Each structure stands twice: as C-alpha cells, then as structure tokens.
Amino acid sequence: MNKILIYIKGLTKKYQRNKEDIVALDNINIKFEIGKFYAVMGHSGSGKSTLINIIGLIETATSGEYYLNGKNISDFNENEKANIRAKYFGFIFQDYNLDPNLKAYENVMLPMLIDKKVKNKDAKEKAIKLLVSLDLTHRINHYPKELSGGEQQRVAIARALANNPEIILADEPTGNLDKKNEQKIFSDLKKLSESGKCVIVVSHSLEIKEYADVIFTLEDGTIRW
Amino acid sequence: MNFVNAMKYATIKIFRNHKNFYFMLVIGIFSLILLMIFTYQKYMTDIHEKYLNTQLFYREISVMPSDITSDVDALFYEPIRSIPHVLDIYDSRYGIFYTESPTFKEKIYDGVITLKYGSNATFPKIVEGNIFESNATGVAICSKNFYPSSYNTKDIIGSNDIFLDGEELIGKTFKTESKIYKRVDGDIIENGKYLKEFKIIGVFDNTVSMDTPNTCYVSGGDIEDIYKHTMLEVNSDVYFPYTVLVDDKNNLGEVGNAINTMGYQADVTSIIDTEYISKLRIISIVIIIIAIISLLVTIFVYLKKNALDNSQEIGLLKAIGYKKWDIIKINMAKMIEMILIPYLLSIFIFEIIFFLIELLFKNYFLYYGYSLNHLIDAYFYTLEIIFILPIIINFIFIVKLTKKKTIVLIKEVI
Structure with a gap:
C-alpha cells in the first residue's frame, strides 16, 4: 500500500x-x-x-474532516489553504483557464512566482523545461489563442506541475478535446502517477478506464465502487 | 510574489490587453487637462496678486489741496508725508510721462519711452547699477529687457530677439524729444520739441515690477522740467491732484482718513477688481468637478468592462495558491502603473506645450512682465486627483472580488 496523502472522513456538502437544502455530497469517506x-x-x-473542488481547497465542505x-486541515483559514494549494496541488481545468495575455511559458511560471525568493530567470528556465517535456518546444512563446485545444491543455498540465506538487487534480481535462488529444492527455496524466504523483481526474469519458488505477462513481452524492 | 515580479507581471498584463490602452488614454487626457487648468488658474491668480503688489496705482490716494488756486507749499507736503504709512507725495502730473528718444529710434524701434517718477518709494528692485537721489537730474534707471518702442504686435507676438540688453546700456546716455504744445487762439498746436538727456545708471527687471519694457525711472524734477516746457500751457486751466503713495494697500483707508482729517479731500481711486479672478476660480472648479466626475465614470466603466477578466484572473491566481494580499498587490500595481505611465506622458506633453508657448510668446511675456514659471503645485494637484480616486475605487473593487469564494470566481470563468 502506498502512502496515504489525502484522507476524507464524513464529508458532506x-x-x-x-430555501431548500440540496445535498451535493453525503458522508463521503475516501x-x-x-x-x-x-x-x-x-x-x-x-x-x-464538488468533490474535486473540496479536495483542492477551492470549495469548503459543510461538515467532515x-x-x-x-494533518487535519479542515479548519484552516484562507491563507493556510492558499499555502497548501501552492505546495501540494496542481489544478487542470476543463476550459484550460490559461491567462490569455501571457505566453505559454509565462502561464507555466505563474505558480512558481508565488514564492518571493524565486527569481524570474530561474522560473522561466524551469517553465521552458516543463513545456519541452510535454512536446511543446515549438509553442513556448505562443499565446493561448494561438494554440490548439490539446496544446492548451498540455500547457495547463505544465502549469499544474510548476511547483512539483504531490497531487494533480483535473476536472474534465479532456471535455473539449477530440479522441486523439484525449488519449494524449490521459497518457500524460498516467505518466505523472507512475512518477509518484497522486492524480485525481473527474471525467465522463469511458476512455479513462484504460488509464486509471482506481475508478469510483459518484451517484447522488455518495460513492459507488 | 516579490515586488519586482509583481511589477513585471503587472506591466505585461497592462500592455498586452488593448482594453487598458483606452483607460490609459483617458487618464492621460484628463491629466493634461487638469495640468493646464491648474497651471492656468494658478498662473493667472499669481499674476493678479503680483499686479496688485507691484502696481503703485493700488497704493495711491489722490489728494486735492484745500486751496486749489494757490501753489502748494511745505504746509501741504510735509504734514502729509509725516502721516504713518505714507511713503511719498508728488504732483500727479509728474507721475508718468510719454516721450520719444531719437537715440533709440532705429530699425524696429519707434523710440517711445515711458518716463516714470523715481524715488526711494517707487524704485523697483535694481538688478545692476545704482539708484539716484530724489533731487538728482539727468539720470535714469531703465528696464533690463529694454524695448524702446510702443507696442507692436508683429514684434511682440514673435520669437525674434527684440529686446536690448539693459545691462549693456548702463553708462550710456540717451536723448528724449518731447513735443511742445502751445495755445494759439484757443487751439493747441505743436511748437517745436524739448530735448533732454539722461544717463542710464541702473537697470531693473520689468518682469518683476511688471512695467512695460520701455520704462525708465527718472527724478520727479526731470519730469516736471519736461512737463513745464511742453504741456503747461495746454493744461493751464486744469487742476491736478497730488498722489500720495502708501506702503500697503491695506493702509489706504487709515491714511485717507488722516488726510481728510487734515482738511484735504482724499480719494482712494484704485478699485481692486477681483471679479475676473473669482470667475476664473469658479470656471476652474466647475471644469475640475466635471473632470473628476468623468474620471469616476471612466473608472467604473473600465472596472465593469474588465470585471470578467478580473474575476478570471483572481480565480485562477487563488486556485493556484496566491494569497489574497498578493492578488491585491498585483492588481494595485497594475492600476498604479496604468495611472502613472499616462500621467508622466501627460507631463512630457505638457512640458512640450509649455516650451512651445515660451518660445512663441517669449516677447509677449517679457513685454508684459509675465514670467512663465513652472508651477509645481499643478503637478501635485493633478496627481492627487487622477491617482487617489482610481486607487481607492480599484482597491475596494479588488478587495471585494478577492473575498469571493474561489469556486465562485472559477465558475464565472467556465
């Protein structure tokens, strides 16, 4: 059994x-x-x-641990959560969520610059290396609007890896991509998990079953294995 | 994020989003307008104040002796001179006299000189040379920027050098030629010219005293001499008052009362017209208020149009781990740059306009004794208005946005 990074107990949202209570998550233990x-x-x-947002600390649970x-981080304040997000998590969104006014490498640099001690030059070097590792050498200086959907998502993956987080969260990362690019993205995420990261992906796509180690289904706020 | 990276990030974000250019353009235009308004208003107010403080007219009382048919004597002059705050008293006919100088009549100059009554009470500050005693004769203190001519638009509105260097004229003499007028069978006719010679012994800065640049201060005795030889017959049946010069315009009332008490008729003839300055102030205030309101509208429109972009950016930064105050710092850095850059550009443009005005109208300013100095206050007032309002509004707006839940900001994006 691998090291447990995240333990969620009795999570409810x-x-x-x-004026009506809608239960999005009901007593989740995972x-x-x-x-x-x-x-x-x-x-x-x-x-x-909702589950992945709570895991990523961008949404708050109603109850649970x-x-x-x-370490129990249930009651951490916003600054503490921000620190954790920066250190432990890398986010990948369905709509890529790249800054349209920043070039590819600048988007990747963004998480690195949270640390005041990081120099711009070093961050740029690291960002370029990450993009090269994801076959984006020829797109380093391009703006998001100049990239295809698949390329934008790979830039988003590079950004998610910027601070070498232990956990990668991806919410429908292939929702706007064709099958070929979808496979590429899942393949990249698989490699990340094989390199020791905890990768959690929300997806409608059945293709993911070819890559995932663990699959669970959420139905009416509860888990079905 | 450290300060340097925050500024770099802010700069990149500003210049890569074309929407920001319109905002910066508006800020730049507002800055320029405000700079001009403040400068003009302060400049005109300063000129008005300077005029009030330099022109003897505003410190003068006209006095008629009780017996106007007789020559005045020591019983008139000395008691009035001894009144506190009185600096001098002289026959108003000798206060100012216009004459011509053949010495300077050449090229662009018509030789018209203004002779003014010179005494310790009336001398402007000398910049070079000496002053003279009140009983001196044949000496003059002239304008440093000397233009021995009547007003000529073509010369004044131009940038060619038209002024003689008064300092180089020290020690030189010039003649004056005044027309002699006589009464013949009830008509006034010209009957020759009266010549007089003066030596320039000192120069003053006419931009400080606000005298016209063809002015020379000479003794009252010299003006009296010219007057008696040229105009006496013409005005033989006219009675002129005496001019009492007071040290400060605030003491006019006190001195006037004292003179009246002595049995003489004293009139404070100067009326300080503040209506123009009041109107100017009101117009300036109205324009400034309009500018402020327009600025506020611009800021709100800009923030509203960029609300989605701002939400997008803040949501993303929060999601990847930026803290609230880091986000505020970055956004405030952006707003500060978007204000300071156009502000500095507007100063640059203003300075160019200023330089061109100085260049094109330098003769005009020298002629009227205006000095076009930089008014630093204008820069600060302008910066206060275009800086404080947007910064405060932007700060409130950004703090409000950062308080929103990250997921709410993210959802506004997706």
Missing part, C-alpha cells in the same frame, strides 16, 4: 437553493494514495466537481 491514478466518474450533478499528509 449542502447548498441552499430556493483515501487517496501517492503514485495512483484515480478516476471519479458519474453523471452530471452527481457531485464529482480532511486530512492531508496526516
């Missing part, structure tokens, strides 16, 4: 809509280990994105 590729599947509205590397 409720929303208020028209563990995530390093070096594994997790696929979170389920139909629309099942709570997949969240352990990261053995």
Whole structure:
C-alpha cells in the first residue's frame, strides 16, 4: 500500500437553493494514495466537481474532516489553504483557464512566482523545461489563442506541475478535446502517477478506464465502487 | 510574489490587453487637462496678486489741496508725508510721462519711452547699477529687457530677439524729444520739441515690477522740467491732484482718513477688481468637478468592462495558491502603473506645450512682465486627483472580488 496523502472522513456538502437544502455530497469517506491514478466518474450533478473542488481547497465542505499528509486541515483559514494549494496541488481545468495575455511559458511560471525568493530567470528556465517535456518546444512563446485545444491543455498540465506538487487534480481535462488529444492527455496524466504523483481526474469519458488505477462513481452524492 | 515580479507581471498584463490602452488614454487626457487648468488658474491668480503688489496705482490716494488756486507749499507736503504709512507725495502730473528718444529710434524701434517718477518709494528692485537721489537730474534707471518702442504686435507676438540688453546700456546716455504744445487762439498746436538727456545708471527687471519694457525711472524734477516746457500751457486751466503713495494697500483707508482729517479731500481711486479672478476660480472648479466626475465614470466603466477578466484572473491566481494580499498587490500595481505611465506622458506633453508657448510668446511675456514659471503645485494637484480616486475605487473593487469564494470566481470563468 502506498502512502496515504489525502484522507476524507464524513464529508458532506449542502447548498441552499430556493430555501431548500440540496445535498451535493453525503458522508463521503475516501483515501487517496501517492503514485495512483484515480478516476471519479458519474453523471452530471452527481457531485464529482464538488468533490474535486473540496479536495483542492477551492470549495469548503459543510461538515467532515480532511486530512492531508496526516494533518487535519479542515479548519484552516484562507491563507493556510492558499499555502497548501501552492505546495501540494496542481489544478487542470476543463476550459484550460490559461491567462490569455501571457505566453505559454509565462502561464507555466505563474505558480512558481508565488514564492518571493524565486527569481524570474530561474522560473522561466524551469517553465521552458516543463513545456519541452510535454512536446511543446515549438509553442513556448505562443499565446493561448494561438494554440490548439490539446496544446492548451498540455500547457495547463505544465502549469499544474510548476511547483512539483504531490497531487494533480483535473476536472474534465479532456471535455473539449477530440479522441486523439484525449488519449494524449490521459497518457500524460498516467505518466505523472507512475512518477509518484497522486492524480485525481473527474471525467465522463469511458476512455479513462484504460488509464486509471482506481475508478469510483459518484451517484447522488455518495460513492459507488 | 516579490515586488519586482509583481511589477513585471503587472506591466505585461497592462500592455498586452488593448482594453487598458483606452483607460490609459483617458487618464492621460484628463491629466493634461487638469495640468493646464491648474497651471492656468494658478498662473493667472499669481499674476493678479503680483499686479496688485507691484502696481503703485493700488497704493495711491489722490489728494486735492484745500486751496486749489494757490501753489502748494511745505504746509501741504510735509504734514502729509509725516502721516504713518505714507511713503511719498508728488504732483500727479509728474507721475508718468510719454516721450520719444531719437537715440533709440532705429530699425524696429519707434523710440517711445515711458518716463516714470523715481524715488526711494517707487524704485523697483535694481538688478545692476545704482539708484539716484530724489533731487538728482539727468539720470535714469531703465528696464533690463529694454524695448524702446510702443507696442507692436508683429514684434511682440514673435520669437525674434527684440529686446536690448539693459545691462549693456548702463553708462550710456540717451536723448528724449518731447513735443511742445502751445495755445494759439484757443487751439493747441505743436511748437517745436524739448530735448533732454539722461544717463542710464541702473537697470531693473520689468518682469518683476511688471512695467512695460520701455520704462525708465527718472527724478520727479526731470519730469516736471519736461512737463513745464511742453504741456503747461495746454493744461493751464486744469487742476491736478497730488498722489500720495502708501506702503500697503491695506493702509489706504487709515491714511485717507488722516488726510481728510487734515482738511484735504482724499480719494482712494484704485478699485481692486477681483471679479475676473473669482470667475476664473469658479470656471476652474466647475471644469475640475466635471473632470473628476468623468474620471469616476471612466473608472467604473473600465472596472465593469474588465470585471470578467478580473474575476478570471483572481480565480485562477487563488486556485493556484496566491494569497489574497498578493492578488491585491498585483492588481494595485497594475492600476498604479496604468495611472502613472499616462500621467508622466501627460507631463512630457505638457512640458512640450509649455516650451512651445515660451518660445512663441517669449516677447509677449517679457513685454508684459509675465514670467512663465513652472508651477509645481499643478503637478501635485493633478496627481492627487487622477491617482487617489482610481486607487481607492480599484482597491475596494479588488478587495471585494478577492473575498469571493474561489469556486465562485472559477465558475464565472467556465
């Protein structure tokens, strides 16, 4: 058994809509280990994105406990959560979420510059190396609008890897891509998990089953294995 | 993010988003307008103040002796001179006299000289040379920027050198030629010319005293001499008052009362017209208010149009681990740059305009004794308005955005 990075216990998320309580996640208990590729599947509205957002600390649970590397971070404040996001997590979004005014390498540099001690020159070098490793050598100086969907997503992956995080979170990373690019992205994510990272991917695509080590389905806010 | 990287990031974000150019253009235009308004208003106010402080007219009282048919004597002059705050008293006929100088009548000069009554009470500050005693004769203190001519638009509105260097004229003599007028059978006719010679012993800066550059201060005795030889017959049936010069315009009332008490008729003839300055102030305030309101509208429109971009950027930065105050710092750096860059450009353009005005109208300014100095206040007032308002509004806006949940900001993107 690999080291457990994330342990979620009794996680519940409720929303208020028209004065009615909507339960998005209901008493979720789950563990995530390093070096594994997790696929979170389920139909629309099942709570997949909510779960991954809570894992990534960009959304708050209504109740439950969240352990990261053995430490209970459930009650961390915003600054503490920001520190954790910067150190432990790399995000990949469905719509890539690249800054349109920054070139590819500048987008990748962005997470690195959180650290005040990091020099611009060093960050640039590292960003270029990451892009080269993802077969984007010829796109280093291009703006997002000059890239194809697949290339943009690979830039997003490079950005997610910028601070060498232990956990990669991807919410429908191939939602806007064709099959060929989808396979490429899943393949890249698989390599990341094989390199020791914990990769958690939300996806509708059945293709993911070819790559994932662990697959679970969310149905009405609860997990089905 | 450290300060250097924040500034680099802010600069990149500013110049790669074309929407920012419109905002910066508007800021630049506002800055230029405000610089001009503040400079013009301060300049005109300063000129007005300077005029009030330099022109003897605003410190003068006209006095008629009780017995206007007789020559005045020591019983008139000395008691009035001894009133506190009185600097001098002289026959108003000898206050100022216009004459011609054949010495200077050449090329572009018509030789017209303004002779003014010179005494310790009326001398402007000398920049070179000496002053003279009140009983001196044949000496003059002239303008450093000497233009021995009446006003000539073609010369004044131009940038050619038209002024003689008064300092080089020290020690030189010049003649004056005044027309003699006589009454013949009820008509006034010209009857020759009266010549007089003066030696220039000192020069003053006419831009400080606001005298016309053809002015020379000579003794009252010399003006009296010229007047008696040229105009006496013409004005033989006219009674002229005496001019009492007071040390400060605020003391006019006190001195006037004292003179009236002595049995003489004292009139404070100067009226300080502040209406123009008041109107100028009101117009300036109105324009400034319009500029401020327009600036506020511009800021709100800019922030609204960029709300999605801002939300997008803030959501992304939060998601990848930037803290709230880092995000605020980056956005404030952007806004500061977007204001300072056009502000500095507007100063540059303003300086060019300033230089061109100085160049094209330098003779005009020298003629009227205006000095076109940089008014540093204008730069600070302008910066305060175009800087403080956008910064405060942007700060409130960004803090509000950063308080939103990361997922809410992210969802606004997707």
